Amino acid sequence: MTVNYPPKLSLAQTPTPLTLLERLSAQVGGPRIWVKRDDMTGGVVSGNKIRKLEFSLAAAIEQGCDTVITCGGVQSNHCRTTAILCAQLGLKCHLILRGAEEPADGNLLLDKLAGAEISYYPNTEYTARAGEILQYWRDYYAEQGCKAFAIPVGASDGIGLWGYIAACKELQADFKQHGIKPAHIITATGSGGTQGGLTVGNALYQLGATVWGINVCDDADYFRRKVLEDMRQWQQWYQQSLEVSQLPINVIDGYVGAGYARASEAVFATIKKVAKSEGLVLDPVYTGKAFHGMLDQIRQGRFDGCDDIVYIHTGGIFGLFPQRQQLHY
Numbered sequence: 001m002t003v004n005y006p007p008k009l010s011l012a013q014t015p016t017p018l019t020l021l022e023r024l025s026a027q028v029g030g031p032r033i034w035v036k037r038d039d040m041t042g043g044v045v046s047g048n049k050i051r052k053l054e055f056s057l058a059a060a061i062e063q064g065c066d067t068v069i070t071c072g073g074v075q076s077n078h079c080r081t082t083a084i085l086c087a088q089l090g091l092k093c094h095l096i097l098r099g100a101e102e103p104a105d106g107n108l109l110l111d112k113l114a115g116a117e118i119s120y121y122p123n124t125e126y127t128a129r130a131g132e133i134l135q136y137w138r139d140y141y142a143e144q145g146c147k148a149f150a151i152p153v154g155a156s157d158g159i160g161l162w163g164y165i166a167a168c169k170e171l172q173a174d175f176k177q178h179g180i181k182p183a184h185i186i187t188a189t190g191s192g193g194t195q196g197g198l199t200v201g202n203a204l205y206q207l208g209a210t211v212w213g214i215n216v217c218d219d220a221d222y223f224r225r226k227v228l229e230d231m232r233q234w235q236q237w238y239q240q241s242l243e244v245s246q247l248p249i250n251v252i253d254g255y256v257g258a259g260y261a262r263a264s265e266a267v268f269a270t271i272k273k274v275a276k277s278e279g280l281v282l283d284p285v286y287t288g289k290a291f292h293g294m295l296d297q298i299r300q301g302r303f304d305g306c307d308d309i310v311y312i313h314t315g316g317i318f319g320l321f322p323q324r325q326q327l328h329y
């Protein structure tokens with residue numbers, strides 16, 4: 001399948017390995033669980049966001065921008081990755097963070113080290129005025145004689161989708177190498193772009209899998225709408241013939257718990273168990289919650305009748321440290 005990609009910067013350490021969790025799969029007793037190690041896409045830039053940012057930042061540079069504005073939670077992995085990559089590329093970075101300033105730890109510490117400008121907005125104001133806030137800062141930079149490129153939350157839009165479309169090309173090669181044909185691909189969903197990219201890529205590269213997003217915030221309806229919107233934007237912006245509205249958007253709801261970034265004791269127990277039995281480290285905000293949900297769904301029989309499933313490890317390690325107390329060591 002020939003897919004015509006837009007300009008892309010080569011920033012991530014790819015291809016990432018696809019590894020089998022042998023002990024855990026045997027313990028759980030369902031299909032074999034494979035993990036696409038996107039927690040290994042880099043050091044301080046590790047995780048899923050760098051795959052999307054390879055395309056978003058290429059567009060920023062192509063448009064002659066010297067400044068990047070993006071937004072997210074105070075412990076956003078996306079913001080951290082953007083801040084570090086901007087420093088690597090010599091671009092100015094301005095982060096609009098939702099919430100109050102916290103002690104410099106985890107992702108926020110790295111944002112500061114990378115020299116990002118940071119503005120904090122209370123939750124309610126950020127939610128009600130996100131578009132206006134972004135425009136305010138764009139105008140501010142224009143007045144300074146700078147050209148700013150705005151990247152939406154999680155780089156989840158028509159451009160960012162390319163990241164996980166490209167990852168599907170990698171998965172196609174991984175499956176061939178290991179001689180497997182996984183029936184399901186499972187990921188954490190936070191802003192929808194990873195799931196959207198996987199859904200499109202699964203169709204373009206004919207992987208023959210069912211793509212599932214386990215949402216870590218909001219609900220299934222929200223993500224069905226959001227993922228479709230991103231896929232439509234991709235189809236329109238790049239004049240693609242693939243009819244995205246025909247693609248299934250599968251969201252497994254029920255594992256958000258008390259809210260975004262708030263994980264239950266059971267999720268922390270899964271994080272500990274997986275780290276100890278497989279040396280695979282998950283985080284409480286995204287990958288731990290979704291992995292926990294996946295194990296629960298295996299036990300409930302959702303993935304019965306197939307040999308292999310793939311979990312996309314989307315990174316997030318730095319989000320573990322500010323929540324260290326919940327590990328009770």
Ligand SMILES: Cc1ncc(COP(=O)(O)O)c(C=O)c1O
Binds near residue numbers: 188
């Ligand atoms: C570590 C990690 N995993 C998963 C996700 C979810 O990906 P997406 O925002 O593309 O839905 C995010 C970001 O939201 C993340 O930082």
